Amino acid sequence: MRELLEAVAAGELTPAEAESALSGYATTGAGRFDAAREDRSGVPEAVLGTGKTADEIADLAATALETTGRAIVTRIDAAGAAAVQRELSESAPDATVRWDERANWLVATAPDFERPDVDAGVGVVTAGTSDAVPAGEAAMIAREMGADVTRIDDVGVASLARTVDAVDRLRGQDVLVVAAGREGALPTVVAGLVDTPVIGLPVSTGYGHGGEGEAALSGMLQSCTALSVVNVDAGFTAGTQAGLIARQVAAPRANE
Amino acid sequence: MRELLEAVAAGELTPAEAESALSGYATTGAGRFDAAREDRSGVPEAVLGTGKTADEIADLAATALETTGRAIVTRIDAAGAAAVQRELSESAPDATVRWDERANWLVATAPDFERPDVDAGVGVVTAGTSDAVPAGEAAMIAREMGADVTRIDDVGVASLARTVDAVDRLRGQDVLVVAAGREGALPTVVAGLVDTPVIGLPVSTGYGHGGEGEAALSGMLQSCTALSVVNVDAGFTAGTQAGLIARQVAAPRANE
Amino acid sequence: MRELLEAVAAGELTPAEAESALSGYATTGAGRFDAAREDRSGVPEAVLGTGKTADEIADLAATALETTGRAIVTRIDAAGAAAVQRELSESAPDATVRWDERANWLVATAPDFERPDVDAGVGVVTAGTSDAVPAGEAAMIAREMGADVTRIDDVGVASLARTVDAVDRLRGQDVLVVAAGREGALPTVVAGLVDTPVIGLPVSTGYGHGGEGEAALSGMLQSCTALSVVNVDAGFTAGTQAGLIARQVAAPRANE
């Protein structure tokens, strides 16, 4: 600890870096950032944009970048993305910023940040274009966890030939995240066609009875195939679960 | 009316036949029997066994047979079926009685009863064996309405090859009733493969969240195909709707 | 295939037309357009305006027109309709555009497009003026599928004489779509009066408990008549189901 404090005194370490090394947390104006999460649970801490002001997001993103070399923000809108870019252009001008306007995520990395490399394949599958947002979130975080991510899009069961045509690509993955809204039948059909683990990701499309993803969710929970499920629109959760499976595939633990 | 009463006086008509001819109703100890329903709405009146005693069922069945030449009972158990057979062996010893122990229906017909003959095909499709009861109910009533009924069983989507193998048989019908429980995906997949009208029939299998047919029902309501739906386990409703469509196919009305 | 490509090279076919002829799909900036849907399942592909930008709608509509000779858009607002009209005035200046501001649909057709002609009658019935949007959607798509559509409006059961007065018009159709909100009793009353197949279309009027169409939907599912049902406000689904029945009535398939 003495060393850390001397490094801070010498300007070699920012106070945030030191706090996070000591306690696992960095305190920001907008709350604490759990810098140790990735070490503990394998999942990088991300900033959820929903319900935060643009300034709060920018503040947390800058801290994330400073303490872990990377900032991951989900459900961020244009104003939030602009605020982060403005903030980082000052505090971390050499950072690389990627913003996916459609799937609403932003990832910034320091020049020396090295993303983990996990030798396993995650397939992210959609029934149609309206599944793009949660599927994009899932793909992003699985990639940030190091997996080799493949997108297999627009294979919904209303036009079954599309689904069947995709079988080889589906079978070539180590784990699949399958996103579908409305009646949510795609994960069931896919899981009946492959022997890969499938994670169902219900999407909040649909209206009337069973709308907002409830029909898709309950259909996936009732599936007679070996499917596990995440909450409606929970692309981040599906992607991290797939990422953890990929890590395990690449580096098995038990029976060592 | 005078004629009717004279026929009763002469013993040529039973009082029930006369009442039903006059008012469309026959009064029994267990309630009124809507003998005119078939003329008015194309659907033969049936006796719902649920919530009635064996004696009440037998009483209504005998009245139905007497006034319309046929008795249709649904959701009847073994005790009910025995009571009907006992009753009819006395009041109508020459009637023919068919009882489907599995699908829980009973149909009795007088020797001179002629079932309507509707030149159109109704396909009744099941995902698996647990759909047999409502599918059997649907098939029975469509047949009693005169349609040419074909059963296409065990084509659930968990084993997709079975579904695809059945496509030609599915396409050869004028209307399809497709029964499925759990996630209820089969009607959606079928409706995407054929250009025949499909009526989804959700089945009360399944457990936990979305169980008792709720997931199947809401999935069918959310289907992105041109599907209409009936309530959970409502095989009788699905079959009568299919029967009405078959009648219309066989004898179009508009634009005559 | 060679022919197609030569036609493209010769400028006789646009790339979208060729792609759609080869794969059944045309790729646009806003997603894939399922040009083969009508052949496969009897239902023309439509563009759902909800959740798309005006530009995306215009892009998809132009592709639909180019590949199938017709563009059908539902749930389109004024901005969307303006964008489509602007786009088509350039890419297809001789197309005919109809826009129903109240029922929120737009249909554009190429000069040489021939709508199918189905010799069967579809009645679209409303309880009151608040049912106009889904009923309008149902009527439009049934018409586009070629059926002879009749509107029977404002016959809700709160003023029963209106319902009874309409009986002859109701009986003269091959299939009826009956729209009703609040308690949704009209389809039940109608189905008790006619021997035509009736499709119940619940409408999202109403407030408090059972509001947003839930009371109407569950009432129709519980109906003791031979009713099939679609989801709340699913006018497009009801209309396509009626259209498929009309096609079958006009051109029976089984027992040929």
Next chain:
Amino acid sequence: MRELLEAVAAGELTPAEAESALSGYATTGAGRFDAAREDRSGVPEAVLGTGKTADEIADLAATALETTGRAIVTRIDAAGAAAVQRELSESAPDATVRWDERANWLVATAPDFERPDVDAGVGVVTAGTSDAVPAGEAAMIAREMGADVTRIDDVGVASLARTVDAVDRLRGQDVLVVAAGREGALPTVVAGLVDTPVIGLPVSTGYGHGGEGEAALSGMLQSCTALSVVNVDAGFTAGTQAGLIARQVAAPRANE
């Protein structure tokens, strides 16, 4: 109070009669009996059979009879009715006992009991035979409150002519209780035909989605007519509300 106690001492009053005169309550082994309820709120206290043993019911019924001259029991089964009859044959051998096996109520009265006489008419209406239990409960309690009760049965809307035929009888009442299960449309249709206050009584028939009376209840709550509603199967509540209205009709209070 002194007088009461002297009357008890003299054996002219039972302790239960005295307790109830003093406190409004009579204490029994099975709980307190609210003997003053009728004075306070116009509704006679009744014993709800559900969840009580036959002995407890008998005990409470005997106390009711002793303190108010009448015992009203609802939802009583055969065992309960037998126990009450056994008990009263000893403690009140000259009481008159009526038991409705179908509607599950029992009313016992002392020889000198005088039922109130309310000069107003309550119509109790059913859609079909499955509404008999709650309708019977409603009719019984309205009668016990003194109203002139008329039953109008089997007028469900699936066979609309029956409903219309009953209009004159419906219009001749001061208040109507209308019982209906499944989709529960009858009270709406009736309230559109008459200018009498209508109380909707949903019945727990039906199955699947909206079953157990939920569809009927929400449909009645959504009715666009001037309907008030009670809970599913709450025949006793509907009947007492009708009874209170009848009392008011017979003896107006305001503006005196």
Next chain:
Amino acid sequence: MRELLEAVAAGELTPAEAESALSGYATTGAGRFDAAREDRSGVPEAVLGTGKTADEIADLAATALETTGRAIVTRIDAAGAAAVQRELSESAPDATVRWDERANWLVATAPDFERPDVDAGVGVVTAGTSDAVPAGEAAMIAREMGADVTRIDDVGVASLARTVDAVDRLRGQDVLVVAAGREGALPTVVAGLVDTPVIGLPVSTGYGHGGEGEAALSGMLQSCTALSVVNVDAGFTAGTQAGLIARQVAAPRANE
């Protein structure tokens, strides 16, 4: 009919008055106005402002005034009220317009319109200030139906003394409408204190579980007193039901 047409020709009757006299309906640009409703069911037709444009409301209100001498609009906002006032200042400059900005209703009457006079008292009771909107709606329509309406406000059970203090005023009415949100306990407490019929009116206050009036509604349905209930915020329904009871109290029908 000839007379009517001659009166139109002579300018003594407007076409709308004539149409409404002949068919009970007047056709407007915004739909049909049910001018005969009051005769048939005792309830004056009202215009529901929700979901209509200001112009549509004004159009319907003018027709109502023209055909029945009175226009009643509920759930009308400031823009709607302004449009009605503008419209009537032209088409019916001598009409009297009352607008309740808080309870969101507007009533316009022709100079010669005579409100019915019903000799019975309706009490409209609130638990607190947040019940004012539906209670105001109920009071307005009961008054328009001719009843003598008394407001008894702010007697919620959280401060029980207030409730008890109001007992005499509560007992002096022929029928009570009791509005309450949150847990909705007031109607139960009131119905236990009086022998007047009570109509519970749940109000959509409250948040979290059971919010938006659901807790109040289900509590009133479960009440162990003789309570009937209307839907959440259905002040108009509660008021018309109370108005019908008041009419019956003032002019009994049965046993005449």
Next chain:
Amino acid sequence: MRELLEAVAAGELTPAEAESALSGYATTGAGRFDAAREDRSGVPEAVLGTGKTADEIADLAATALETTGRAIVTRIDAAGAAAVQRELSESAPDATVRWDERANWLVATAPDFERPDVDAGVGVVTAGTSDAVPAGEAAMIAREMGADVTRIDDVGVASLARTVDAVDRLRGQDVLVVAAGREGALPTVVAGLVDTPVIGLPVSTGYGHGGEGEAALSGMLQSCTALSVVNVDAGFTAGTQAGLIARQVAAPRANE
């Protein structure tokens, strides 16, 4: 630890007593018994009878008695109580067993067991007799935790005078558990009358919409008074929460 093992060897300690002293747990054939729970969280471990065989209950009760000097069993039926008494008559013949047949609990204590003595008052209040089971459970466990428990019964709001009459007794407690079913209004009325903390205990009476305690629960959650709530029928939870408050009242902790 050595000492403990020597005591076991010497027969001074049973193996279960030693295991529980070492690990806080005693292992039985029917699962682990959390003997240390009371030390850790202030709440004695109890055996929940639901879903266990009579033998399993008896086994766990014997272990509880052996390791903590007391066995508390809830939701136990007659068969379970008999099994416990049989088992204890052998393994602990000098234990005292109390069994409440109505509230379904059983408490057995060793001769030398000393119940804690907490100098604070817990009032357990019921609306009516149907609240007896959960109220009895609450009273039992609060008493076993040492509180001075007072029962205040039958004070439901339908007969408000009873509630008001009880105010002094209600005010004299340190904490109140108030049980009520149906509409569950009593806790709200009580909390408006006293300045004591009130815990609402919803009871699973009631039927139809909001039945099985759901209306009572949501009403208590919506209460505008300072009420906290437990789940439906959770008498044990309400009683332990009251017991913990009583302990705190008797022996405050903060600011010492």
Next chain:
Amino acid sequence: MRELLEAVAAGELTPAEAESALSGYATTGAGRFDAAREDRSGVPEAVLGTGKTADEIADLAATALETTGRAIVTRIDAAGAAAVQRELSESAPDATVRWDERANWLVATAPDFERPDVDAGVGVVTAGTSDAVPAGEAAMIAREMGADVTRIDDVGVASLARTVDAVDRLRGQDVLVVAAGREGALPTVVAGLVDTPVIGLPVSTGYGHGGEGEAALSGMLQSCTALSVVNVDAGFTAGTQAGLIARQVAAPRANE
């Protein structure tokens, strides 16, 4: 009373102070203010900002300050706070105003107002930053009731070490309010670690199935620890319940 009126006449008492002393209520343009609530039930009356205009809030706040020396407003936005400050700068220029912009409350006190002093500790605990609003409401009102309030923040179970590190601070309180959204596990974990009474406060974070606090609420109701619960986001209720417990701890009542 004469004295009061003379004091008003002499200008020593405002009319509002006199009205509130006489009746417990002060009448304002925006409704009645329950000035006697604190005496009766131990909870100071607060103004709920939701659904009131800025002017109404200001009016009620001024009356509260005038009659009780303090105004407490919850769920107040910036406009409301500005209006109160403007109003009080005129009517009560020497009042002290505190406004918590994040937790949305405002408290104003007269110079001579003395907050009660309750010698007991209330801990207000949060799982994460998104729990800040209801937790802040709870802390504010417990403090205003006089308790010694400690905040223990950011101890959610996803990072369990944080929870365990807080145990000593948690154990040092007399009562705990524990706020948590999403799955709401924190109150259960805390209640398993301490022997202090815990009040669970579910927070309306989360999305999809179980979102808006429903999962947190039902999880807390199902907790196998001795937890009582308030409604979603009901920080005010949780805080007042904690305040009442603190009062009781500081000044026990029973067994005096």
Next chain:
Amino acid sequence: MRELLEAVAAGELTPAEAESALSGYATTGAGRFDAAREDRSGVPEAVLGTGKTADEIADLAATALETTGRAIVTRIDAAGAAAVQRELSESAPDATVRWDERANWLVATAPDFERPDVDAGVGVVTAGTSDAVPAGEAAMIAREMGADVTRIDDVGVASLARTVDAVDRLRGQDVLVVAAGREGALPTVVAGLVDTPVIGLPVSTGYGHGGEGEAALSGMLQSCTALSVVNVDAGFTAGTQAGLIARQVAAPRANE
């Protein structure tokens, strides 16, 4: 195919073996057995005992044994197990039968059956004894799929030390199935402690609001950790998903 038929003719193959080799299905009196499921989707076909008679189960189990060398039955009761044992003692006397009376499964294997061997570890974790049934089902099927299964029991969060003590065993697995009922907090706490993929398995314990596993399910879906979930009591699904992940860990597929 000729070979197969000759082998049947020669008695070297039973007809069922031949049918299953040809079509992937074996037809039994109780339905079709999907003998090819394991090849296609990696999951062995199992017989679900629920809703089948003992004879049907025995029939299907014998066919499974004959065609795949193993029969797996879930949710089987004592009568079913006896029937299977009776049947196999005749048709396959040398088979080994294991029956888990508590977790309700039965596995029979032919002497030459070789279970797959998957070199990866699956941990099956329970919160308490009431989770034993679904956890047992999960463990059984994961073992039958070849995984190395470890049980980690009784680590519920109400006694947090138990959870923390198990961390090393939890971390040593390749995938975890974590079963919990009531509030279902254990999977969240575990997933925060380890970097292994966790599958949440909600259990149908609990009563009142959120009972029957609904609170556990929605809590797991809301978890802020990287959790995927199966339906309530779906031990078989959780175990097969874990088995598929284990297979992938042992034999990665992508990036080969």
